[in-house]
Every structure is written in structure tokens, then in C-alpha cells.
Amino acid sequence: MSTREVDVVIFDLGGVIMRNGGPRDFTRRYPDHDPAVVAELVMGPHHLDTDHQWHRVERGEITFAECRAITKEKMDAAGIVASVPAEQPMSGSSSAFNFQLNEDMVAFIHDLKSAGLPIGILTNNVKEFREMWWPLMDFATIFDTIVDSHEVGMRKPNPAIYQLTMSRLGATPSRTAFLDDLEANVHAANALGMHGVHVEEDSSGAIARARELTGL
Numbered sequence: 001m002s003t004r005e006v007d008v009v010i011f012d013l014g015g016v017i018m019r020n021g022g023p024r025d026f027t028r029r030y031p032d033h034d035p036a037v038v039a040e041l042v043m044g045p046h047h048l049d050t051d052h053q054w055h056r057v058e059r060g061e062i063t064f065a066e067c068r069a070i071t072k073e074k075m076d077a078a079g080i081v082a083s084v085p086a087e088q089p090m091s092g093s094s095s096a097f098n099f100q101l102n103e104d105m106v107a108f109i110h111d112l113k114s115a116g117l118p119i120g121i122l123t124n125n126v127k128e129f130r131e132m133w134w135p136l137m138d139f140a141t142i143f144d145t146i147v148d149s150h151e152v153g154m155r156k157p158n159p160a161i162y163q164l165t166m167s168r169l170g171a172t173p174s175r176t177a178f179l180d181d182l183e184a185n186v187h188a189a190n191a192l193g194m195h196g197v198h199v200e201e202d203s204s205g206a207i208a209r210a211r212e213l214t215g216l
Contacts (some may be wrong), residue, residue: 002022004215006195008171009112014124015181019102022181033080041074049158057126060150062186063118064128070167072085078200106137111216113142114173120145122165122178124155145169157188177213179206
């Protein structure tokens with residue numbers, strides 16, 4: 001008897017398929033400051049979709065350079081200066097960001113692909129970052145759909161972007177797992193009836209849960 005609870009799996013990119021790229025990677029550059037304050041200034045409130053500059057760049061409304069200029073003004077005004085060498089894109093050009101694949105998550109993705117389960121990506125992302133993560137996997141072949149916020153003019157946690165992703169995959173919420181490193185985005189998925197899985201820095205627990213849901 002099958003133990004499969006879901007037939008479709010949707011992945012976030014940064015902090016899930018990639019080991020880095022989540023908010024914690026920004027705030028670590030500012031160990032002398034409250035990470036919640038830094039995250040709010042740089043990326044805005046995670047549980048909302050607002051006119052914050054980071055939300056706007058993820059929706060494709062402004063360029064990354066424009067976003068960075070606004071952020072610098074806010075950080076300067078708050079007296080917040082990075083004290084860790086810059087490896088994050090807020091420090092300079094977008095090429096400064098080095099994405100690293102989460103090999104354990106990638107192995108799970110390939111297992112899903114081999115099992116014939118539809119898989120997709122739903123990412124809040126910046127247009128200028130595509131050149132940095134796209135070469136790391138054969139995304140176009142592996143995934144059945146890739147919904148990138150800047151291309152569709154929406155971002156998580158807006159329910160419409162989850163619904164768009166599921167519609168492209170022919171998925172129903174109750175048979176869909178969604179993996180994300182931000183709890184606000186997981187809560188939004190759960191509110192739609194999806195099986196939200198929170199991916200922590202140690203992703204082993206999330207992968208185990210997702211394997212359980214898919215019966216793999």
C-alpha cells in the first residue's frame with residue numbers, strides 16, 4: 001500500500017536548493033547589530049508583501065542597483081555598517097554572491113524526478129541574480145516549472161503566486177508539498193492547504209519529512 005501523501009513537490013531556491021541565499025546570509029555580515037533590525041532594513045517584513053525596496057526588486061519593479069542604493073541610504077541613516085567581509089550582493093555588484101548547491105537537497109530532487117513526481121521551483125528572486133544560480137544545475141530539464149517572482153510580478157507570501165505555481169504543475173494543495181526556509185512562506189502555504197515544510201540551516205529534517213510525504 002502506498003504511503004504517499006503528496007504527488008507534487010515545490011521548492012524554494014535560496015536556503016533550500018542552495019545552502020545560502022536566505023536572510024541569515026545577509027544578517028551575518030552585521031554581527032554587532034540586531035539581526036531582526038538588519039533583516040527589516042535590507043529585506044523588509046517576511047510575512048508581508050509591501051513597497052519595501054527588496055519586495056519591489058523581487059517583483060521586478062526596480063533594478064537591483066536601485067534597490068541597493070535605497071538600502072544603503074537606510075543602513076547609513078541607522079548607523080549600521082558591515083563588519084564581516086562582503087560576500088553578499090548588498091555589498092556591491094550582484095556577481096559578489098556565490099550560490100552553493102545543497103547537495104543533499106539536490107539528491108532528493110533527483111529521486112523525485114526518477115520517481116516521476118512533478119517538481120517545481122517557487123522563488124522570490126532578483127533578475128540580476130539569475131546568471132549566478134542558473135548555471136549550477138540543469139534547471140530547465142529537471143524542473144517542470146520555475147516561477148520566479150521578478151518574472152511574474154508577484155512574490156511570496158502572496159497566495160496568488162502559490163496558486164500560479166500549482167496550476168502550472170496541475171497540482172492540488174492537499175497533494176502538494178512546499179519547502180521554504182522562511183517560516184512566513186511556509187505558513188502561507190499551509191493556509192492554502194498545502195503541506196508546508198520549513199527548511200532549517202541543517203536541512204536533513206526537512207528532507208526526511210518531505211521523503212515521508214512523498215513515500216520515498
